[in-house]
Amino acid sequence: MASEDGEVVRNKQVIFRDFVSGFPKETDMEVRESTTKLRLPEGSSGLLVKNLYLSCDPYMRTRMAKLDVPGYVDSFKPGSPITGYGVARVLESGHPNFKKGDLLWGFTGWEECSIITAPETCFKIEHTDVPLSYYTGLLGMPGMTAYAGFFEVCSPKKGETVFISAASGAVGQLVGQFAKLFGCYVVGSAGSKEKVDLLKNKFRFDDAFNYKEEPDLDAALKRCLPEGIDIYFENVGGKMLDAVLLNMKLHGRIAVCGMISQYNLEQPEGVHNLMNLVLKRIRMEGFLVFDYYHLYPKFLEMVLPQIKEGKIVYVEDTAKGFESAPAALIGLFSGRNVGKQVVAVSHE
Amino acid sequence: MASEDGEVVRNKQVIFRDFVSGFPKETDMEVRESTTKLRLPEGSSGLLVKNLYLSCDPYMRTRMAKLDVPGYVDSFKPGSPITGYGVARVLESGHPNFKKGDLLWGFTGWEECSIITAPETCFKIEHTDVPLSYYTGLLGMPGMTAYAGFFEVCSPKKGETVFISAASGAVGQLVGQFAKLFGCYVVGSAGSKEKVDLLKNKFRFDDAFNYKEEPDLDAALKRCLPEGIDIYFENVGGKMLDAVLLNMKLHGRIAVCGMISQYNLEQPEGVHNLMNLVLKRIRMEGFLVFDYYHLYPKFLEMVLPQIKEGKIVYVEDTAKGFESAPAALIGLFSGRNVGKQVVAVSHE
Structure with missing residues (x-):
């Protein structure tokens, strides 16, 4: 017609x-x-x-x-x-x-x-x-979110410890791989054994845990990161954020990308441990990828060869x-x- | 002897x-x-x-x-x-x-x-x-805290709106005066009529309210700062922080100096509105004056003449x-x- x-x-x-x-x-x-x-x-x-x-x-x-x-x-x-x-x-x-x-x-x-x-x-x-x-x-919005969030918001230094929640997701799996390639010690959390296995074996995180099987998130973080956390890439909010605040190191940075655990609650959970921001001089920064799209050509230049060489998987x-x-x-x-x-x- | x-x-x-x-x-x-x-x-x-x-x-x-x-x-x-x-x-x-x-x-x-x-x-x-x-x-730790917190942590721009809690205290009264001299619109909260009068009349804040007489802190902030808050100088934490988060503007900054409302609680109150950090790309940063004492000579150079000219009172x-x-x-x-x-x- x-x-x-x-x-x-x-x-x-x-x-x-x-x-x-x-x-x-x-x-x-x-x-x-x-x-x-x-x-x-x-x-x-x-x-x-x-x-x-x-x-x-x-x-x-x-x-x-x-x-x-x-x-x-x-x-x-x-x-x-x-x-x-x-x-x-x-x-x-x-x-x-x-x-x-x-x-x-x-x-x-x-x-x-x-x-x-x-x-x-x-x-x-x-x-x-x-x-x-x-x-x-990888080459779209989530990739740019991981790239800008990690390199621009987290101000990483080689050798620092990085914790990522929702770590097997579209963004988290990349933050972890970028951080590993950059020279950080990387730990992630996810919600199933299959996802934890991916983190450890496919994405080569240093350690990972299934948050659904941890009765005490603070203890899980202390087990995986006994020296504390320099950088937290926040995807979930709520109880995980509270546990992370207890484990942040001096001058730590928290890039707040999202809070998926809170989106479906009528009233978001309360976060109780914010005084740690002062005690440890922590910067916590919310960001949206829109503010960083001017970096897309630079991002492609970095990531395309890494994909071809098998250094980044997705x-x-x-x-x-x-x-x-x-x-x-x-x-x-x-x-x-x-x-x-x-x-x-x-x-x- | x-x-x-x-x-x-x-x-x-x-x-x-x-x-x-x-x-x-x-x-x-x-x-x-x-x-x-x-x-x-x-x-x-x-x-x-x-x-x-x-x-x-x-x-x-x-x-x-x-x-x-x-x-x-x-x-x-x-x-x-x-x-x-x-x-x-x-x-x-x-x-x-x-x-x-x-x-x-x-x-x-x-x-x-x-x-x-x-x-x-x-x-x-x-x-x-x-x-x-x-x-x-004024010329000691609280003065340096106000100076570093406002000028170094808050990254102020002329014409921005600034809200200060515990605003008549050792630090707050100075942050407000520095912000006014810098060209910001300044609102403060305090806990008595006498303190609110000081804010408005002695420290020349643009507006102020007694948080103990406000049944709804969100409404009080919307009344005093209908366009929203660019900079929050945080001294109290808890419910005030939650109300402020609802009223922050895009790319706002929160300098976390202290959380006095929380210090005597067995368990700090929960803060529910942190998702605003993402929605509005807010930077929230805890700081301690110890990291800024190298600026003390520069601070004295600014503030001593202001005291002598009556531009800063204490x-x-x-x-x-x-x-x-x-x-x-x-x-x-x-x-x-x-x-x-x-x-x-x-x-x-």
């Missing part, structure tokens, strides 16, 4: 139903079949893209709530498709940075075809001798097909995924 | 009885009359001093507990005199930096005469055209006589003092 305004095609979408409190469910989203014209609107400076991979990231939980934080990402719009990072192929371009056929990663919609209205925030994919899905993880958990997207996203919050959760929506 | 080993004189002391949990009491200390020889031990490189002013500072509460934090100040020793900052006159010197008759400020004992074993940590007082007691406050609460010291120290924790709490032990 074609017209002079472009072919009209089927366009499956994952629609966000309404704001969520508590634990999100698959039914907070709905897969709906819609249609779209395969043509940019007249005069558009956007891009019409076909989405290939969709990225499931913990920060998306914050967007399921009605947030009003200027400078943070907007909440999802009830009745509209979920938006997030993805890898896509340009079908039509109204923007000088991109042409038909280009591959890109950036903010797109959870639908088969999307119109990207801010192409200047997307990155053209130049290196295709790596799995394309890596641009939702574990992905790939959900196949568009219909699997809601469950894949929800699975993040029970830790069902092993490694970076991505949805493969099309092989083109 | 004299001998070749030096005259033996009366030496009143404030003895620390035993480690404290919960709210400290005057009876956790004991004023005891002892004697001492007015002579340094043979070969000593220390100083024999006569104490003139003793400084009561909130951080001393942390030293009443059995703490084991490497790099922090030691706990008090049960059965020995309290130690802390003071102003003293040198009676005999075994150290090349000082000679008999010099005035100094630094770490000394809560007793009439003390032997200072680490004179290199003391500062010689060169400017005596200001009240000597100022060297326990309010002290002076307890008179050695016997008043325990009550003066305890009074800090109920906010009995108005301004910097100092004990005048001798007019020489």
